[in-house]
Structure formats: structure tokens, C-alpha cells
Amino acid sequence: MTPTFSHQEHEDQIYKRWEESGAFNPDTQKNADQLKAPYTILLPPPNANASLHAGHAMFVIEDILIRYHRMLGQPTLWLPGTDHAGFETQYVYEKHLSKQGKSRFQFDRETLYKDIYAFVEENSGTIFDQLKKLGFSCDWSRATFMLDEKVVSTVYATFAQMVKDGLIYRDNYIVNYSPKSGTTFSELEVTYVERQDPLYYIKYGPFTIATVRPETKFRDVALAANPEDPRYKDYIGKTITFDGLLGPVEMQVLADPEVDMEFGTGIMKVTPAHDAHDFALGRKYHLPVTPIIDFQGKMDFSWYLSDTAKKDSLYLERAQKYHGKKVAEARKLIVEDMTAAGMILKVDDKYVHNVATDYKTGSDIEPMVMPNWFVATKKLAAPAIAAAKNGDVTFVPDRFESTFYQWLENIRDWPISRQIVWGIRIPIWYSVNDNPNLSVTFLDKEKQRVTGVISELTKTYSLTDIRSGLQALRAPVDAQFKLSSESPGEEYLPETDTFDTWFSSGQWPLTTLGYPNSDDFQKFYPTQVLDTMWDILFFWVARMIMFGLYRAGKVPFSTVYLHSMVTDEKGAKMSKSKGNVINPIELVDKYGADALRMSLVAGSSPGNPIALSESKVRGYRNFSNKLWNIARFIILAKQETKANQKLQSEDEEFLKELETLIQGTTGNIEKYRFSDAALGLYDFVWNRLASDYLEKTKTREDKEVVFSTLHQAFSQCLLMLHPFIPFVTESIWTEWQKEGLAPDEMLITSPWPTG
């Protein structure tokens, strides 16, 4: 044995031996007692084309649990997989395209999908190799990709069931639309940023209204004031007339108690098409929805320009000037014109408000009305709340239980359609005969983009050409549709929207285990622990609980463990822009996987951040070396053991402490106190066993007693340390096997000490 432990020399071959031994697979795991309850964890699927970051390394918690339960002799399954990460991946691919001077709009959706698939395939696989470097004992034979056939078929079956149960509906709804990304975002994916914008006080006949968005004024459909407001009482229910930039305007004044008398001037305009609050108000009072911004984020005045008959040339000129301009640009022009016309009474330059932005690109979100597929969530949420209340699912740390309720009790319906190609297509088809007003965008034979209404387009193009060049289809909210994974016939065009990523990943426990009839599902569902970071508690964990209960009638896991967020050494969140990202693989190469694993576990507690630093990793590398040298010392001190050895009191006391350690470590793992377990072992081995007992007994005459005590104690420590630092412990075990100091069974499948 070398004087220092060289992780490079051992880690890869140890991993190979574990894998070849069949230990990772519950069907071939040698020590599995099939009569015992299986133990299962699903690895939260990283993006297929991702590479490892420090957050993934935190899944070491799962490896500890898996290895511990494997050593208890349970059939143990840690099922890995990868996510297609719809939006994320398409975004990466688009950047890749733009480097080649191309854009996604040059491809029909089917070709684009195939290209992205190939791209992902080429860039996938590295994440698994990296997880292996960390020593993760996943059953790779069961690895699942989010777009695998078995996943898609289960997702389709769930969707069909939900349609049948009336949980799916189509609606025109105000959504968070990002013109830049060209898709809708859920409430969770929108980031609000504080910003200072001018607040304009605009003259509206007898009133003054305050707004940061003067460009939408042309499509206001009403005014609203608080019924208690004495300033406007007399106007309520009346229609007022005044001159706007595009001619005379007539508008009704509504009374609504939600209007804040304190804000601005106490009277507001109502623009249902471009504001969530106004949309709700519009619904309440049955106001028309009148858009003025299109899906490219440009001003659309065609509603005004289409009828030029009775309009003043000045008005027409203005409308033409604004038409087709980007929102920000149009706002500038409109403010100029309003100022010139004396309509702007005051501008508050210091107005600070929160603006919704696209969490990915940072550009502004436009609230827009569009047809969407929705999941009615109330009925799904109720059983999930009940499951947590009656303890079917518990949270570590438990304070997350209340945030879980808070979210589920206020859950909103979930828009599940995404206007992107990369994902699982919603299995819906529209008959062009039944739906003459389908709006369609496709590439013709010359690869030119054509957009129009299907009843018109079919006069010029064949349906086959439209179908094969299809990019996007927008069906009216009341369109007739057919649910089917395959095309139901010649006259059908497919829905082009895909499911929100979380719609499929929310079914991960069902899809990976083969709901409803596979052996795996019968055996491993429900799983035991779901370990992830708290940031996706709602996105993902809550959805899995809802889907699990909905389809299988049981929560998919009994414990939700919310592991630490890995930060840099100063406690700051790692991010590329800050330049403080620590690459875990570099640390593994330098100090070994064990050292990194210990660093992430020791001193971390669930739900709280954990600071990672190189010096900490170095310290735990030294611990690996310490173990290695204790093992060497014991080999050198090897003695024939005699029967009826007489222990001295220091031996007995030492072994008693070992006993306490075993109980403590076991208890700590069972209670998810991994840091305590790891630090307890660290302290015992280094301080009690090596610095204290080993040093004190060097001069003892009864060497065989000392040897056997040390040998026994250190063996037990190796067993208990194995889930935390598997490589060095297994390496030592192998050396000891050569010396006849360890049994033949590999450490990974050796029995956990019972004390």
C-alpha cells in the first residue's frame, strides 16, 4: 500500500467492480433479501444535455440513503433519468442555430424536433458519466429519458383520463406571454423586477387617469372607480365622451370595490386584453377583449385601419405610424403625440413598480389573451393537501409543510400548453372541415413562411403541403378537436403546442416505474424518499404528489427531503454571471469524490444553504488519507488472534463507545441527520480511535488484544463510513481482503453493523 491514498488509482476501478457485481440493480444485488421491503429513490432527472454542477453533487444524500439501505439487505433501487427540459433545451439549440446564421423559423416543426433530438443525443450521456465519478450507485439499466416511449404513452394516458374527467379545458385566458421567447409562462416562471418608469397622468374627458402603459389606451373598454369615491360617484353608470388620439371615444364608467381610491387619481382604465387585473374585471362585467399587441410584441392597429371610411386623415396617419412598431417604440411616439395634443397633464418620473419579466431572457412579459390548454387544479390539490395533513407524506425539514399548504390552497389553474417544438406534443387533432377558422403558419415548397386561416389557405395549398411544412397552429378556443396520439384521418392537422415540462416530469414516479401494470410499479411504487432542492417544491414535488394520487391513488413517496443549496464559500448563490461557480468535477479530480461528498454532507442541514470551499474539500481529502493509514497501521500490527483474549478496561471502554457510535450513526441516518452521522464518525475515527486509543496502546504488551480490538472497531467504522465515502472505504476493504482481514463480500453489499 502506498503511504498516501491515491484516489485516481482506485476510484474508477472500484466503480467498475461495483457495477459488475450487480449491486446497483435490485434484481441482481447479491445481499438483497427479497422478503424485505424494497427501498426506492428516483433521481431528480437532470437536463439530458446538462453537465454536472454543484447542485447535482448534492444528490449524494440519496446515495447515502441508498447505500445504507442496501447494506441493510433491502432490495434497493435508485432509478436515474434525464429530462428533456423543453424550454431550456430549445433555447440552447436556438443559440446553436443562430451561431450558424440560422433560425428555428426556417424549419417545419417535425424537422426541427428531429434536429433537436439529434443535438440532445449528441450532448447527452456526459451527465451520467459525471454522476458515476461521484460514486452514485444508480441502476443505470433502468435509466429513463423524458421522451422515451414509455413516458410519452403514460403522459398521454393521463391526459386522456383528465380529459374524460373534465379536468382539461381550453380557454382564452390572460397569460404571461414572452414575445422574445415566443411562448407562455406559468406564474412560477415569471420573475418580477423592480423598475422605475414614468407614470403618465392622462386627460380622459372629465377625468385624469394614471398609467405606465399609454400605448394600450386605444383599446380600453371602460373606466372604473370605487363606488365609495365621492369624486366619481355621479359618473357611475354613465357614458362619457372625449377626444383621443384616434378620434372621439365613448366609455362607460363602472363601479368596482377593488379599485384603490388611494392610487393615482382613483379612477382606472380597463384593458382586458393586456392586463391580468383588467381581464378579471372584464370577465366580471362581461366586457369585450380587444387586443392591440400581437404575438411578436408589435402594435396591431389593423382593427382600426381596416375601416378607413369615416376617419380623419390625421387619425389614420397616427394609427399607421404606430402600427407594427414594437411596444417600447410605439409608447414613445404615442407619448409625443399625446403631449403635443395636451393630453398629458403630469409625468411622475420617480414611479417604482414591479415588472413581470421572462425568467430566461429577462425581457418584458406581455399579458396577452390566447387560447390555451388548462388543467383544473382544485380537484387535484385537495387530496394532496389531505395526504400531507394525515402524514402520508412528510417533509424534512417540516417547516416546508406549511409552505406546501399555502401554495396548494391558493393554487391557480395550470396552463399546460407551450408554444415550443421540443417536448411532448399535446395529442390533439383538429379537423380542417369542422374548424375552417384554424390559424396556421407553415413553410411552403419554397420554404417561405405563410400564415393564414385554413379555409383560405386550402384554396392555394394542398393540405398535405400545409401539414408537412407546419410550424404552428392556433385553434380558436371553441374549436372541435379529437384526442389521439396518431392522426385520426386525412383532414386533420395536429395541435402544435407541447406540454409544459412539469406536466411530464410531474408524472416521473409513474412513468419511470411503468404505471400501471409493470412488475417494477407493483414492487417499487410508492417510493420512499424524494430528495431535491426547495426551489422546485411547487414546480415539481407538488405536481408529482397530485399526479401520483390522481392516477395511482397513493402518494409517490412518503418523505420529501429538501437538501441544501450549494453556495460558494461566502454563502453566495453560484451563478455564471457572478463567476463564482465551482466545478465539482475539478474538485473530484484534485481531491477525490469522497472528499467532495464529505464536504457537502458535513455541516449541511436540510433546507439551509451549504458553503463549499476548496479548503474544506482538502480537509476531507486528508481524512481519506487518515483512514488509509490507519488501515496500513493495522495491517502492520497484524497478530494471530487467540481464543479467550482478556480485554483490559481501556479496550472495553473503547468498544463501548464504538457501540454508542453505531447506535448514534444509525439513528442519525434514520432521522436524516446526515451531517451529525458523518461528523460523529469523523470525530470518533480521527480523535478517539487514531489519536487516542491507537497511540495509547502502542506500548502495550498484549499486542493481539490491541490488534483485534482495533481491527474490529475500524472494520465497523469502515462499514458505517461506506455510504458517505464509498471509494476509500472499499479500497481499504480490498487491501484488507488481500491480508485476510476482511471477508470476501464487497463492502457495498456487506451488512450494516448492528452493534
Next chain:
RNA sequence: GGACUCGUAGCUCAGUUGGUUAGAGCGCAUCAUUCACAUUGAUGAGGUCAGAGGUUCGACUCCUCUCGGGUCCACCA
């Protein structure tokens, strides 16, 4: 605006239902030895446990308030 969380040694953090002189790692200082390990060993310095008040025989631990970080949710045109 609402909720959660943290504030303990220079740094990063433990401190399990309140109980004797508050702990670890790293860093620092001094010394030792090449002994299985210099990726070592020994010794040591360093904390009014953010502040104030309260409950208690007793508070780092429980309660209230204040100050200061962090996170999440909601969001007023």
C-alpha cells in the same frame, strides 16, 4: 404587503424536546517528530452566543420587540 429563515471564535457552520467550565473544520501562534499518515502529532490564543426586555431555580435554546442578512409568495392600474 404576507410568510419563512438566519445572525454563535478571523472565516464556514454544529449545538436533537432549556440543565454543570459553549463545540467542529479551516485559518492563526508555538513546539515536536520522519514513528501508519507533514494530506502528521501536541499545545495554545480567540466568543458579553446581533441588541433590548420577559418567562424560569436556570436561556445560545422559549416569548415579545428592535437592528441586520437571505429566501419564497402576492402584487395597485
